[in-house]
Amino acid sequence: MSNVNQDVHLRIAYIGGGSRGWARTLMNDLAIAQDLNGEVRLYDIDSEVARLNERLGNWIQTQPGAVSQWRYRTVDSLAEALRGADFVFISIQPGPLEMMAHEIAVAEKYGLYFPVGDTTGAPGLMRGLRSAIIFSGFAEAIAEFAPSAWVINYTNPMSICTRTLTKVAPGLKVFGCCHEVFGTQQLLAELATHYLKPDETPSRDDIQVNVLGINHFTWINRAYYLEHDLLEIVRRHIARPGVLRPYTQDEVEATRNWFHDANQIKFELFKRYGLLAAAGDRHLSEFVPGFTRSPEELFRWGIIRTPVWWRIERWRIAPQIALDYLEGRRTWEPQQSGEEALRQIRALLGLEDFVTNVNMENCGQIENLPLRAVVETNAHFSRNQVRPLAAGSLAAGVQTQVARHIANQEMIIEAALRRDKDLAFQAIFNDPTTSLPIDKAWDMFNEIGLPEGFW
Numbered sequence: 001m002s003n004v005n006q007d008v009h010l011r012i013a014y015i016g017g018g019s020r021g022w023a024r025t026l027m028n029d030l031a032i033a034q035d036l037n038g039e040v041r042l043y044d045i046d047s048e049v050a051r052l053n054e055r056l057g058n059w060i061q062t063q064p065g066a067v068s069q070w071r072y073r074t075v076d077s078l079a080e081a082l083r084g085a086d087f088v089f090i091s092i093q094p095g096p097l098e099m100m101a102h103e104i105a106v107a108e109k110y111g112l113y114f115p116v117g118d119t120t121g122a123p124g125l126m127r128g129l130r131s132a133i134i135f136s137g138f139a140e141a142i143a144e145f146a147p148s149a150w151v152i153n154y155t156n157p158m159s160i161c162t163r164t165l166t167k168v169a170p171g172l173k174v175f176g177c178c179h180e181v182f183g184t185q186q187l188l189a190e191l192a193t194h195y196l197k198p199d200e201t202p203s204r205d206d207i208q209v210n211v212l213g214i215n216h217f218t219w220i221n222r223a224y225y226l227e228h229d230l231l232e233i234v235r236r237h238i239a240r241p242g243v244l245r246p247y248t249q250d251e252v253e254a255t256r257n258w259f260h261d262a263n264q265i266k267f268e269l270f271k272r273y274g275l276l277a278a279a280g281d282r283h284l285s286e287f288v289p290g291f292t293r294s295p296e297e298l299f300r301w302g303i304i305r306t307p308v309w310w311r312i313e314r315w316r317i318a319p320q321i322a323l324d325y326l327e328g329r330r331t332w333e334p335q336q337s338g339e340e341a342l343r344q345i346r347a348l349l350g351l352e353d354f355v356t357n358v359n360m361e362n363c364g365q366i367e368n369l370p371l372r373a374v375v376e377t378n379a380h381f382s383r384n385q386v387r388p389l390a391a392g393s394l395a396a397g398v399q400t401q402v403a404r405h406i407a408n409q410e411m412i413i414e415a416a417l418r419r420d421k422d423l424a425f426q427a428i429f430n431d432p433t434t435s436l437p438i439d440k441a442w443d444m445f446n447e448i449g450l451p452e453g454f455w
Helices: 024-033 047-061 078-082 097-109 121-145 158-168 180-196 230-238 249-253 264-273 295-300 308-326 343-350 394-416 420-429 438-448
Strands: 008-015 036-043 069-074 089-090 150-153 173-176 208-212 216-225 355-361 376-382 385-388
Touching: 008 078, 024 036, 024 047, 024 069, 024 089, 024 264, 024 343, 036 047, 036 078, 047 069, 047 308, 069 180, 089 121, 089 343, 097 121, 097 308, 097 438, 121 158, 121 394, 121 420, 121 438, 150 158, 150 343, 158 173, 158 355, 158 376, 158 394, 173 385, 180 216, 180 230, 208 394, 216 230, 216 394, 249 295, 343 355, 343 376, 355 385, 394 420, 420 438
Parallel strands: 008 036, 008 089, 036 069, 089 150, 150 173
Antiparallel strands: 173 355, 208 216, 208 376, 355 376, 376 385
8 A cells, every 4th residue: 555645646446437426426525635646547337437437537636626636547447447456446336227127126016115125125135146246256356456455345235245345355355335324323413403402513423323233224222422322312202292103105205305214114113122223214124024015005104115217317317417517517616525435545544543334244343243244333444454343232133133134145145156046046035025925936036037147
């Protein structure tokens, strides 16, 4: 890794360099990092959108407010992107969105309705199957061309993708990042403001939480603002009339928000288990039984399914946003994104240290979950080190549910690496939302179809 000085020159490989979201967020944050500079190599199977991001990234560097010096360059091969890299970012769409639409549509045909469909349940696990095939190739390439690089994964399903990297190439330095916990910290900050009425509104960073679980099924068993126990505040809040209540379809649709979250599942789970789920309700509904059995049931909990046609349309028009900047129809303004990649880079270079939640192999940070499985806890970032912090044990009722999902994730990865169709089906049939007789589940599995490259 490059020597730390006042002007650090880095080599970053970006796998998925045509990214419509994460790559552009990174460009923004790097532009205002005055003590860092270097080169970002963009690699994507769609080289045209990678070249558009190359143009955008280099254009941002010419704008007032950009205080660093970065060069963005599209490369034609994974090897060229990786060779000698200090950091490797991965944010890909594992297969076209039309494939995701197919998986969700088949599940709906069999009476299973998923608001997201990218992490668990039949659609999420099938996405995981093809992701593991892709990521096994990434792991081998990184081990060959950038074995000492820090690898930062943003791709969902987070646990499966991140675990595949470490399973195929155990020596890699890998962690996965997700901002779901940030939203729950913000919710707790809002409750602290409302019930404690502090002189200053706490920020997300002021909310101290102990995080333990797996991505999108992560739990908080301790939460504090200063000396105040925020889980006690949550208990007070949900005891108020009208906080927990059924919603109607008209009410949810009137929000005109595909990501609407009424926190009903989060609060109901807290009421029954005493732990606060740290993901949004759209994800939580896909990890536990009962919620995905009908659109009406989801509406009752304040959830609307995000239609894949909307994702496809957003994907289609996203390049126009870059063109609007390049052609003068939008003005770029330097501002912090709220994501933590820049702080992570700086900490790993020894320029600062801090604690945040990440997804890493379990080396004992969660005592009663399987070792080597990718789990989500807090970790301390410092020079060339990410040290998971001991989170303790999950309560028994939650642990059994989380462990079941870990078992399914491990089966999916193993099925992908061994090309074992039966094992892949067993993982999907074992998912708590696959509430079908085994023959119907088998029909659904085959109708969804195995990913390209499985055989």
